[in-house]
């Protein structure tokens with residue numbers, strides 16, 4: 182089947198990422214039970230496996246990014262209109278999975294997505310965790326958690342961790358920037374409090390005793406009913422994280438989590454932002470990352486581009502009638518944002 186290629190508009194307003202401020206860097210967090218007390222959100226992260234950094238992006242700017250994100254969904258011209266809840270329908274939207282993720286169409290390289298990734302309050306938070314400014318960022322999805330869900334496929338619970346269960350210890354810190362008011366009924370991230378600290382014990386207990394949920398990558402593990410029971414028996418509670426526009430949510434990749442659908446009238450819009458020190462990536466990783474960047478495709482949340490995606494959107498097993506190989510508004514990267522692609526750290530050509 183032939184597919185029409187939508188020509189992205191080039192007249193959109195380009196958001197340039199603000200400059201990153203200099204922050205006093207602590208040493209790298211150890212995340213292994215030997216960290217000192219920090220008297221800030223880092224203590225929450227260590228204790229609970231997740232933390233909320235309030236106002237990482239100023240509220241007004243977060244709302245502007247939300248506006249851009251709505252405009253992107255409308256730009257496909259399929260009929261979605263943010264002011265008409267009836268248009269929250271798969272036929273009127275680009276391909277968005279039941280979990281709310283827009284994975285194709287170059288969306289993860291839109292200017293506003295890069296602007297969010299390179300917001301000083303976001304980058305500096307990760308710099309504080311890792312004790313370095315030399316960081317790379319994932320080219321991860323953006324999430325439309327629509328409130329009016331009558332015509333959308335169900336988003337059933339998918340408790341998981343985004344880390345190989347056979348490789349214990351802290352390896353990756355995941356993040357998302359929340360763009361709209363996000364209360365108890367507004368959908369979004371739900372985490373199993375303290376699950377990161379029980380992770381090794383959990384996997385040692387459960388390994389080989391259950392039928393594993395199939396995973397497409399080693400860096401993913403799905404919690405079965407048996408696993409969920411274990412977490413409950415070990416005193417872990419599931420917490421729906423609440424946030425304001427501009428808050429940054431962080432979680433340890435060992436912490437069990439998933440997202441829940443909205444049940445009220447408020448949409449949930451989020452942009453995943455996951456960073457790691459460039460020193461933790463190999464030159465091969467950086468080459469793969471460069472390739473993903475140049476093709477404007479996505480990655481998973483792993484910033485070392487372990488896997489990269491495709492911009493080819495598939496709808497019900499067929500290529501979508503609308504395709505975009507490049508973003509509607511390609512980002513003009515600041516020097517700091519460009520460093521986050523990892524490209525300047527490639528030594529061999």
Ligand SMILES: O=C(O)CCC(=O)C(=O)O
Nearest residue numbers: 324343369370438439440
């Ligand atoms: O949307 C969320 O809050 C969580 C998403 C998530 O768990 C993932 O992308 O792996």
Ligand SMILES: [Fe+2]
Nearest residue numbers: 341342343438
């Ligand atoms: Fe996840």
